[in-house]
Amino acid sequence: MAKTKYENYSKEQLIAKLEKLEKKGYGLVWEDKPEKIADRCEKELPVLVEDKKKEIKKDPEKPTHFIFEGDNYHTLYTLNFTHKKGIDVIYIDPPYNTGKTDKAGKTDFRYNDRFIKKEDRFRHSTWLSFMNKRLRLAKNLLKDTGIIAISIDDNEVFNLKLLCDKIFGELNHIGTVPTIMNLKGNQDQFGFAGTHEYTLFYAKVKSKATILEFDVEEDSDDLWSNDEKGPYKKGRGILADGKEKYREDREQMYFPLLIKDDKVSLIQEEEHSKIYDKNTDTFDDDFVKLLIEKYKNKGFEVVLPINSKNELLRWTWGYDHKFQTHIKDVIVTRTKNGITLNKKQRPKLGNLPSKKPKSVLYRPEYSSGNGTNQLKEILGYEAFNNPKPIELIKDILFLTGKKDAIILDFFAGSGTTGQAVIELNKMDEGQRQCILCTNNENNICEEVTYPRLQRVINGYNDVRGIPANLKYFKTDYVPIVLTDNDKRNLVAKSTELLCIA
Template sequence: MSKLTKEQELLNEIEKLQKQLEIANNRVKTAKYGLVWMDVPEAFEEESENQLPVLEEVNEKAIKNDDSKPTHILIEGDNYHALTCLNYTHKEKIDLIYIDPPYNTGKDGFTYKDKRIIDRFPDGTAVPKDHPLRHSYWLSFMFKRIELAKGLLKDTGKIVVSIDDNELANLVLILSKVFGDSNQVAILPTIMNLKGNQDQFGFAGTHEYTVVYAKDISKCKFNEFELDEVEMEKWQEDEIGFFKKGAPMRATGEEDKREDRAEMFYPILIKDDFASTITKEEHSRIYNKETKTFDDNYLSELILKYENVGFEVVLPMSGDDYGRWRWGFSENNRKRLITDVIISRTNNGISLYKKQRPELNEIPSRKPKSLFYKPEYSSGNGTAQIKDILGSRAFKNPKPVELIKDLISVSTNNSAIILDFFAGSGTTLQACLELNKIDFNLQNIICTNDEGNICTEVTYPRCKKAITGYKNSKNRIVEPLGNSLKYYKTSFVGKNNILSASDEDKSLLAHKAGYLLAIAENTLNEIEATQFFQFFENSEKVTAVYFKEEMDEMNTFLEKVEAVQKPISLYLFSWGNSSDFEGLFDHIPNLTIKTIPQPILEIYKNIYNIISA
């Protein structure tokens, strides 16, 4: 190896170290919160800094419906790169971010592409799954992505994250570091398994958590649930709490006679609108367990005894025969007669009903409660839903659609843009589709990689079936939900890092930026593409892009722009922030001119902390 080559290698290494130091210095300047962990660089970071991320459409996977409903966006690729692109296309445009990231349980398949040590310490020894370093992996992984995501939110926007005990504390600290602890809205225990997971140590786990932060809590608001007033009127309140009229105290059905359950036959005594009953000794004399006979003469004596001191006596009747109560005779039930019985008087006499106490979250409330629960939130429902669509349990622990629908409904408006950059099985998109079936007009952007073929075998097929309709696991036809979908993949251009982008790199970025621009303008339908320009449209406007420095096709491009009848967003190639050819379009009304690729580069530079603070 020549001396010159060695010197060049050293210079390259020094340049790399200087760049890393500059990034570290910038992060130190902006650090505001006291969470510290061993930051572990990801394997792709250096490659990403030396190439420029773009999006390319996969035309054959587009789904189009002419139903005037939104067109959703699916991005296949690492969400780090997808978020980088979205920082150009959707900066401060997102109303709500919902994510269900890896829980880092050691069993959920979370792996971190560590470019320095992979799964071993520097001395070569393996890193155990339960080693604290795995939390550093997770923190490094999540912090980068949440930091990128913050810039996408409107000032009124929120981020909602599902998580469990493994990383709850770390997640809250990350979100507080990025958004500020004053913007924490709620940490909601979310009941996913009401019976409890019996395999957990010490306590049977019933819940996960939903963590909610606002970008600016002073500017955001939350919605309330629709309340069924008729249902609410059924509930009353006593000294114990809420109750409503439940089942009759008298047993019904096939085994409703006193002979069926002798211990459940006894008089109930009513006085001053309170219920009580006879003594334990008196109850023991009504029925002889040895002879299995009832002493009705003694029963008559008891009735007379209590009527003489002002009690009304109620017996359970089954037609003309004696029946039985639903409650057995016990000390606990004697107390319940005082607190948990409704006495109803009619022309036919006295009827007794149980006071039905509310189950978890059973009492309706307009304002969402800090304990999030509905039976529909069961994790088993999520598994059943994906099995119903795809025919198998193609994804582990998918969230149930009803949970995501409720989180969306209370967190944002009916015409929101919603981002999920851990799309997994595609539940968030299905939730948006179902809400759009009623009175919503939501657009959903979902991002996922294709590790283990998750995008090609789970996310996309589920979304496609939900949009176009399908036969479920019971061979029944499920009607299509409609809407449209565009499918994109992350890609890269260039050979140099962002700070040192050459003219060739910039030219390539301009050439490949068309889909980024179309997404930024929400003009997702490509109507023409040549070696010099592209046209995209939606129902309201057109995006026109001339991405070449050469002017060979500018006259043709100008003629096509002049023929457009809609408002136009026009992008022209330029080495700076303005173009020498803007004057060619001065005579065209309803036209806005922008340049490429410099504005894209500036955003990318900011993302990678390369611009000095």
Template sequence: MANKNKYADLSREQLEDKLERLERVRYGLVWKDKPEDVADQCTQELPVLVEDKTKEIRSADDPPTHFIIEGDNYHALYTLNFTHQKKIDVIYIDPPYNTGNKSWKYNNNYVDKEDTYRHSKWLSFMNKRLRLCKTLLKNTGIIICAIDDYEFAGLKLLFDQIFGEQNRLGTLTVVHNPGGRQDEKFFPTAHEYMLVYAKNNTKAEIGTLNLSKDKISQYKDADIYGRYKLRGYRRSGANSRKEDRPNLFYPIYISKNYGVLTAQYKEGYITLLPIDDKGIERCWRWNAETFEEEKEKYIEIKNINGEINLYVKERENENTGEKTKLFGINLNMRLLAVPQN
């Protein structure tokens, strides 16, 4: 039976402190923060960058446009915040994976699998550096972090906490060993991950790939506006029912010779509603106003075996490129933060 009087001996201040802590409890990541010497040092001393001209790389005509900082990563990030705060476009980090094989030091001591605070030390290490990275990024900036299974779950929650879950752009699966690690007992690991976050997802942009030959070959039809492929004008899949988007459920009126179609009522015209072959009330892709504005250039009518269907023309010359998939990436790369010009 629980002890109902376990708080009886606490002072008012202690009870208020306990209540305040309970109010702060929320879904997320909690760990024992471990002090770090290098971070504490920066509160007393300022790290300074010293140029090493013996390692300078430049051509005879052009000045150097890039630089490499060699030293402790916390010192580097801390110093860059004096010179490049809110000026960085992209940050790629490849932190220690904390596998316990004594490849990573915390406070100058290797952290192995037997260390009780192994995960807490690693999260403390990452927390300090990610917060420095965030202040370096522009509002349009993006950060990419490589990681494997050892700390993936904790790191994802830490990123959500610092950058905001809404700013998670995706988790990429990176295939770096297609054959897998055959010495593993169960599933041979063939991949790692890249977590991709924006500082502000409403301002960030991701580039696209050039269309493949296979994609280009899909634009088989053409009209006065150029080549196109067809896509059903009636929506399907998630959020496609009438109750999901009631403003996208409306009748379209088609003349008997199919020469005229409109969202405005026409007596004697064929009435078409977005109802699928199972009788489910769906919705159209556009609202009625957009339909009227775009129908001439983008809508096509087909009568197949007596069934009338509408299609949207997706035009080749309006395709800005192919989005990168969140799986199947096979690469070996190391990127540096890229400052603005």
């Protein structure tokens, strides 16, 4: 009978373990699977060794990107020495654990040198154990302002959501966003023609994280105008709705607004103070009627916060501060039902109009076939099955990171993330730095990931290169029990780690 990790537990330790499991009322439970690479990292010191022959130097003023060849558990373990709390954005496209086999009998998910097939009764538990180890190491790498984005499909999306809730915290969940990859739909699927995958977004600390907005394209449906402050479009109405919308809920926010030539102005401060009496907790509706009559005689249209049911409501802005400073940011719209008032929504990206990303990611450029064609154009042959399209990764990285972000992809595959970072830097003169981690199964790192970035930097076919710098490292180990020779070896290899840091 196979030994278990509980064999050497005392009776008290086993009882404590059972009590802990019984207390766990809600959440994801799986059997933790031992993993060779994780065990080895506990017994030997993992390091990275540079392959100088693969170094690319194009422009000393541009960032240096890294490729780490080896198991990503190893590289994540190592990065915790060099980049702990130093990563701005993590994007990963892990194995989807479909269990489907290809012509060679291989699946998309390999664990301890064994491909996990669909009929494996522990398939989900094995995948969760694999992801749990890596995501916990990855969390330590994120800055407090950092964000992680993960691509996944139906096979593991709900397990992954619960796992990420456990690791990053449910309150740090930003969104589980359907991502349209095939608008026509996969006709081979049962029942429904599948059109989408998912992208999960989590923050290290949600209150400190930022999701940017997309630039508005020229053919966008969003209608933008300009005033002396710059571009704006119609935002939400300033008439309160939802909870606490009535005038009794915010007494000082009930008063008439004056309109002339489609410009909004305020009544006098002394007039505002007479509408509600704090001492008697009453509104002087007769005085309001006199105000309306007074300003109508002066040629103003007078608007009170009243809805279609003639309920007396309030404005979302207060008289003393918001209206005083933003009175010119109110849009007057005339409809058959009267006048509506909306605030001007300003862009968050300097002078460029922008729009908040929707809870579904879709552009025609996200088609999964585009990723295959883009890689084929660079390398000259179909080197990888369904790599992510470049525009999808660029959009995800744009939304989640700054122009000088350090970006990590520890399931780098064909290197789409690396190309996306280099192209984004060219587009907005950014200084983003990319760290790619991938194993070399089927020579993918040496024959796909590296050549792809090499050609993006140096140029290919008739496409001009994009100046950038690249370093290539391989994983290695040093024994914990060190001989004099081992110590010299460790010092030499540690120097390279310090250079990476």
